[in-house]
Amino acid sequence: MRVVIVGGHGQIARLLHPLLVKAGHEPVALVRNESHRTELEAAGAEVRLLDIEQEGADAFARAFAGCDAVVFAAGGGPDGNIERKRTVDLEGSLKSAEAARLAGIQRFVQVSAIDVDNPVAPDTGEVWRAYVEAKRDADAALRATDLDWTIIRPGRLTDEPATGRVGLGPDVARASVPRADVAAVLAAVLDRPATIGHQWNLVSGDLGIAEAVDRAAAD
Template sequence: MSRIAVVGGHGSVARHLHPLLVAAGHTPLALVRNRDHLAELEALGAEVGLLDIESSDVDAFAAAFAGCDAVVFAAGAGADGKVERKRTVDLEGSTKSVAAAEQAGIRRFVQVSAMGVDQPLGEDVSDVWRAYVEAKRDADAVLRASSLDWTVVRPGQLTDDEPTGRVDLREHVERGAVPRADVAAVVAACLADDRSVGAQFELVSGPEPIEAAVATAPRFAG
């Protein structure tokens, strides 16, 4: 049994992830800034800790991770909203989580990112979208350069469709959609399979069962 810190513990992917971790015999620790989510998250089987991603420093992150065996970074300010929150949540939230995991002696780290963030952006994209893509791209680079046993999951368009349990999971895939529940299942499978350490992949719905896809997850080629 492991205790797994989930940063962004009330996010849409995280709420699908908590019951999967419980079913696998783990204890999810949902880290959130709003204590109003306590009852909802406890009903999903998670323990709940308070952590304001934007205002907390690395020491506070490390304290929140105490007693955990792995970290999942599933937080995000979304692709709309304010430009500055792409930095404070998507980038700095991730980089503080990475530094705190290293400080706390936690090796395993799985990050939920976004598809296509390494691709060049056109001149006509909005400032918010550019900030979002750059934040996700830079956060992934920091994680890959860390000392951690990392996995980067880059899903395509997220939907609330029912999970299929089948995905297309490769270094690069054609743009498409994937249910949030299947993204959570991929994260859970990565935590259960050390063959996903050092893997970075894009993810959409597809033909392959999730566990089989994760077992052959592509290593990052640089």
């Protein structure tokens, strides 16, 4: 498949591109800055320019042209900019889903965050609350579409090396997980029809990724 990755220069996306190439897919990285082109092309990705905060769904659809699947891996970053949690994490996802429909793309995999459906504690900071609410609302909107969606909700992300062993399922308890393992799970679920319509927490665990995906899809 030709797979378009929204947030194509993000930390998970940069790990995902070579995995997609290895699996025989063609990654298409959507980025805002032309300066990222050389790095991403070296990782095997085609690069297309799109400002996901400023452009509308029609521009997204044009950027999706010729693609067979979408991975939404964009995020507003760890800083204190509350507004970007809405414009990137929520609105970027909403526009991506609408663009997939306009472009005739059914397959849609979204990176979210663990436990965002749970009530937010009263003492939670405003930035974290905005992030959780944006991810929660983006997931709910995607579930309401007729796209072939899968939602992956990682725990606390780390930069540790990939372990290839994860815990994956709707009720997996909060824990950490390397970004490299998140990328590997995204690559693994992308072309497995049995993963469609599932929303799973993802943390480090005891199962190999293929086995974890198979078990989660069978439950």
